[in-house]
Amino acid sequence: MRFEVDIVFAGFPGRLTNGVLGWGSVALVRGEGQIMLIDAGGPVIRNKFQELLAKRGLSFQDIDIVTLSHLHFDHAYNIDLFSKALFVLSKQEWDYANNISKNKRDIFIEEKAIPLLRVFKTALIEKDNEEIIPGITAILTPGHTPGCMSVICEQEHDQKWLFAGDAIKNRGEILRQDFGLTLNLEQSINSLAKIKKVATRILPGHDGWITVDGDKIVAEGGNDFTIVFEQGLTVNGGLKEITIHLD
Numbered sequence: 001m002r003f004e005v006d007i008v009f010a011g012f013p014g015r016l017t018n019g020v021l022g023w024g025s026v027a028l029v030r031g032e033g034q035i036m037l038i039d040a041g042g043p044v045i046r047n048k049f050q051e052l053l054a055k056r057g058l059s060f061q062d063i064d065i066v067t068l069s070h071l072h073f074d075h076a077y078n079i080d081l082f083s084k085a086l087f088v089l090s091k092q093e094w095d096y097a098n099n100i101s102k103n104k105r106d107i108f109i110e111e112k113a114i115p116l117l118r119v120f121k122t123a124l125i126e127k128d129n130e131e132i133i134p135g136i137t138a139i140l141t142p143g144h145t146p147g148c149m150s151v152i153c154e155q156e157h158d159q160k161w162l163f164a165g166d167a168i169k170n171r172g173e174i175l176r177q178d179f180g181l182t183l184n185l186e187q188s189i190n191s192l193a194k195i196k197k198v199a200t201r202i203l204p205g206h207d208g209w210i211t212v213d214g215d216k217i218v219a220e221g222g223n224d225f226t227i228v229f230e231q232g233l234t235v236n237g238g239l240k241e242i243t244i245h246l247d
């Protein structure tokens with residue numbers, strides 16, 4: 001395998017009936033002498049982040065590059081932990097986030113990321129197929145936000161693994177072409193078509209891997225999660241934990 005890809009924290013596509021629950025994926029990509037993170041994750045990963053990297057023999061300082069699919073809080077909350085890294089995001093997202101006070105449509109933008117990105121090293125992607133490192137490129141996939149960016153990792157045998165961020169949040173959006181949260185539905189539909197044309201494997205922003213085989217879309221694995229209740233708490237008549245299997 002040309003690049004070693006490891007899902008550090010798997011995204012989750014559920015929501016509460018009265019609020020937000022889902023969280024974004026964080027992936028680690030190693031190859032070409034570089035260690036990259038695909039998205040910086042949300043608050044939910046923060047107190048485990050150090051441990052998750054340590055398990056892989058890494059510290060925050062070892063991360064060379066962090067790509068940001070967009071600047072929503074559940075993908076860009078932990079930017080401050082990677083002060084040595086180069087941050088790669090689209091110019092369109094950067095401009096959008098910088099004008100957010102004039103444009104209050106998107107309350108999900110992680111506003112504390114903006115002053116940090118002004119002092120950290122950044123590379124702004126302006127057009128499709130810009131190279132981040134050899135074998136890793138970015139394409140613009142707007143809709144969910146005006147500057148959503150997907151990252152393509154070229155693997156052996158012409159395989160192209162694509163990290164979609166929230167251009168595609170979950171497998172349901174691919175199958176139904178229905179987007180739960182988008183600022184521009186037409187752009188989202190076009191971005192999905194663009195992604196399906198280029199990718200052989202897709203990691204949505206809030207779900208597990210999906211294989212693209214011509215017109216066929218196949219979800220890999222069940223993407224299971226266990227919710228644990230501690231301090232003697234039980235739920236549903238005595239359970240200490242509940243595991244959710246996505247079908």
Ligand SMILES: [Zn+2]
Binds near residue numbers: 070108144
């Ligand atoms: Zn988002």
